[in-house]
Amino acid sequence: MPRPKKAAGLAVGVVGASGMVGRELLNVLAKSRFPVGRLAVFSSGKKARSVLFRGRRLPLAAPSLSALRACRVVFFVSSDEVSRRWAPALAQAGAWVIDDSSAFRLDPSVPLVIPEINAAELSPKRRLIAGPNCTMSGLGLAAAALHRAAGVLEIRAASYQAVSGAGLSALEEFLSQARAVSGRLRAARADLFAKELRSLRPNVLPRAIAYNVVPQVGGFAADGYSGEENKVAAELRKVLAAPKLAVSVTAVRVPTLRGHALAVWLRLKRPLSPAGARAVLKKAPGVVFVDSPSYPTPAGVAGRADVFVGRLRRGARPDELALWVVSDNLLKGAASNSLQIAQELLRRGWL
Amino acid sequence: MPRPKKAAGLAVGVVGASGMVGRELLNVLAKSRFPVGRLAVFSSGKKARSVLFRGRRLPLAAPSLSALRACRVVFFVSSDEVSRRWAPALAQAGAWVIDDSSAFRLDPSVPLVIPEINAAELSPKRRLIAGPNCTMSGLGLAAAALHRAAGVLEIRAASYQAVSGAGLSALEEFLSQARAVSGRLRAARADLFAKELRSLRPNVLPRAIAYNVVPQVGGFAADGYSGEENKVAAELRKVLAAPKLAVSVTAVRVPTLRGHALAVWLRLKRPLSPAGARAVLKKAPGVVFVDSPSYPTPAGVAGRADVFVGRLRRGARPDELALWVVSDNLLKGAASNSLQIAQELLRRGWL
Numbered sequence: 115m116p117r118p119k120k121a122a123g124l125a126v127g128v129v130g131a132s133g134m135v136g137r138e139l140l141n142v143l144a145k146s147r148f149p150v151g152r153l154a155v156f157s158s159g160k161k162a163r164s165v166l167f168r169g170r171r172l173p174l175a176a177p178s179l180s181a182l183r184a185c186r187v188v189f190f191v192s193s194d195e196v197s198r199r200w201a202p203a204l205a206q207a208g209a210w211v212i213d214d215s216s217a218f219r220l221d222p223s224v225p226l227v228i229p230e231i232n233a234a235e236l237s238p239k240r241r242l243i244a245g246p247n248c249t250m251s252g253l254g255l256a257a258a259a260l261h262r263a264a265g266v267l268e269i270r271a272a273s274y275q276a277v278s279g280a281g282l283s284a285l286e287e288f289l290s291q292a293r294a295v296s297g298r299l300r301a302a303r304a305d306l307f308a309k310e311l312r313s314l315r316p317n318v319l320p321r322a323i324a325y326n327v328v329p330q331v332g333g334f335a336a337d338g339y340s341g342e343e344n345k346v347a348a349e350l351r352k353v354l355a356a357p358k359l360a361v362s363v364t365a366v367r368v369p370t371l372r373g374h375a376l377a378v379w380l381r382l383k384r385p386l387s388p389a390g391a392r393a394v395l396k397k398a399p400g401v402v403f404v405d406s407p408s409y410p411t412p413a414g415v416a417g418r419a420d421v422f423v424g425r426l427r428r429g430a431r432p433d434e435l436a437l438w439v440v441s442d443n444l445l446k447g448a449a450s451n452s453l454q455i456a457q458e459l460l461r462r463g464w465l
Numbered sequence: 466m467p468r469p470k471k472a473a474g475l476a477v478g479v480v481g482a483s484g485m486v487g488r489e490l491l492n493v494l495a496k497s498r499f500p501v502g503r504l505a506v507f508s509s510g511k512k513a514r515s516v517l518f519r520g521r522r523l524p525l526a527a528p529s530l531s532a533l534r535a536c537r538v539v540f541f542v543s544s545d546e547v548s549r550r551w552a553p554a555l556a557q558a559g560a561w562v563i564d565d566s567s568a569f570r571l572d573p574s575v576p577l578v579i580p581e582i583n584a585a586e587l588s589p590k591r592r593l594i595a596g597p598n599c600t601m602s603g604l605g606l607a608a609a610a611l612h613r614a615a616g617v618l619e620i621r622a623a624s625y626q627a628v629s630g631a632g633l634s635a636l637e638e639f640l641s642q643a644r645a646v647s648g649r650l651r652a653a654r655a656d657l658f659a660k661e662l663r664s665l666r667p668n669v670l671p672r673a674i675a676y677n678v679v680p681q682v683g684g685f686a687a688d689g690y691s692g693e694e695n696k697v698a699a700e701l702r703k704v705l706a707a708p709k710l711a712v713s714v715t716a717v718r719v720p721t722l723r724g725h726a727l728a729v730w731l732r733l734k735r736p737l738s739p740a741g742a743r744a745v746l747k748k749a750p751g752v753v754f755v756d757s758p759s760y761p762t763p764a765g766v767a768g769r770a771d772v773f774v775g776r777l778r779r780g781a782r783p784d785e786l787a788l789w790v791v792s793d794n795l796l797k798g799a800a801s802n803s804l805q806i807a808q809e810l811l812r813r814g815w816l
Contacts, residue, residue, distance in 0.1 A: 272623030272728035274678045285652040296643045301636040307722045308767035326764035327625045338778025362781035364728035371658045377623035377715035413677035416659035427689030430619045430713035
């Protein structure tokens with residue numbers, strides 16, 4: 115039975131197809147061998163009217179349960195609100211739902227899946243599947259490999275998050291700020307920098323981001339941590355199945371385009387030297403290990419679906435490792451991970 | 466005897482007066498009440514021929530021991546090489562030398578001074594005085610206050626370092642990269658970002674820095690740490706007089722203009738709550754504490770001489786604090802700290 119269905123291709127839906135991650139998802143789907151038959155693209159209705167897929171222009175429609183139910187698998191790459199409105203009912207109705215929003219990631223009944231780590235969480239009984247926060251996925255993959263090898267007790271991470279992670283309008287704001295001020299800056303007049311930068315007004319992001327770094331991603335909770343920081347911590351604990359893991363993250367938006375980087379410290383339960391950790395990471399699926407003196411940077415890995423790890427060395431204590439993790443937030447952080455989940459479902463014959 | 470000398474003003478020298486820090490030093494000197502009589506400005510001879518000071522154009526000369534010895538106090542804001550060549554002989558000859566290079570910072574016979582922390586290290590017998598690394602000074606000030614209050618055992622810090630910290634030619638390279646690519650970037654074509662950024666070639670810095678972050682500041686040592694990372698660690702231990710302090714730094718260059726930021730974790734010996742730490746930092750000289758939900762950013766503090774601390778909260782463990790430190794690398798990181806040292810010498814009647 116599955117064979118003719120595969121030959122004809124699957125009915126696939128993408129909700130949020132005109133957003134940053136949506137476009138990337140269409141790109142990776144188009145390049146993949148995933149058997150897309152009919153592709154239905156949805157948008158919660160702002161600017162774009164259509165999107166391109168494999169050279170064909172597809173009209174965007176507002177989501178409706180009947181149109182979504184006609185799909186075998188639906189990718190949600192829109193807002194938490196859109197996912198909350200449609201995803202549970204759709205999964206209930208029997209479609210596979212791969213949700214990139216944060217709406218259900220911490221729901222105990224929803225598997226939160228990075229396939230290289232915990233594809234075993236997938237089950238035909240749980241048709242709503244969450245993908246991780248884009249800041250978490252790279253860190254999660256590196257930490258999972260080291261956790262299996264030596265047990266991770268404590269994680270500290272400072273992030274360098276690209277503006278594309280905040281969506282299309284944030285990226286537009288950033289680029290317009292950069293264009294407004296770049297021509298006026300002169301290296302020899304560093305005394306004027308503050309004045310030039312004060313002319314930039316933020317609208318989408320909490321502070322002007324051009325030529326600045328902003329240690330706020332999301333709102334702040336009572337404990338002083340931001341929404342992003344608490345998400346990364348909670349999702350790490352869930353994906354690593356380590357509910358007691360001690361995590362402290364400082365999430366910082368930086369003026370880069372795509373690619374989230376993290377400076378990470380991992381304190382381990384069992385002894386593991388940097389050389390031992392290197393051997394573990396070299397073998398870890400989805401991870402590209404970069405030996406010193408080279409290292410990955412966001413601009414260098416933009417457009418690549420792997421997680422890049424470098425700058426591996428001992429941390430502040432003998433039982434700690436320090437490392438540098440970079441991954442494309444729109445790919446492994448979102449679109450590629452979602453597609454990997456769908457491919458895993460296909461491999462198991464569930465699609 | 467000192468009174469007539471002060472009235473006439475001191476003979477002051479600045480070596481490296483046309484560099485990034487040199488210009489800032491002339492600015493802060495001009496605005497200060499420091500009694501500058503004759504000002505001799507030196508440059509190791511590249512582009513600039515003169516500099517402005519209090520509206521007067523002063524010709525730059527190549528350093529010579531005779532010209533330097535005619536000064537009562539000489540600020541070195543040039544390279545390690547220039548400091549090594551002139552500073553020890555000059556101090557030996559009786560001039561006060563305030564050196565902003567890294568050449569002598571770790572020399573046991575040279576005091577490494579952040580006046581709010583360890584002005585007591587100043588002595589009429591040690592006329593060569595070092596100022597700290599620009600990444601270290603902000604972190605040092607915050608850590609010193611908490612160290613006095615509760616004892617700091619371990620420090621982890623990830624830096625967000627402005628390009629001006631790498632000097633004028635690095636800043637020129639950055640701005641020219643930013644100008645070259647900013648007009649071509651379109652938010653809707655994130656798929657082209659990697660291609661656009663690959664067109665940028667680094668020359669001064671190790672990687673293209675526009676729209677990128679680069680986890681390399683200085684060369685790498687055998688232990689995997691960069692020169693900057695090891696400097697910050699060693700200087701922290703010296704300034705805090707804590708030779709056993711465990712420190713791990715990841716130093717990262719980011720595409721900002723001026724103002725170094727750090728995400729910091731401090732593990733403490735004695736219990737100190739975030740509220741207690743806030744009270745300590747509110748009273749700490751040279752520190753401006755920023756309460757959540759606000760926080761300092763590099764663009765926001767550019768041009769200000771204080772160290773700004775915010776995002777204070779518990780770290781990964783109950784005995785750890787997390788915080789965010791921002792200071793202007795050209796000011797507290799360099800020029801302002803040097804001037805403060807000179808003012809301290811003056812206050813003691815040694816100048």
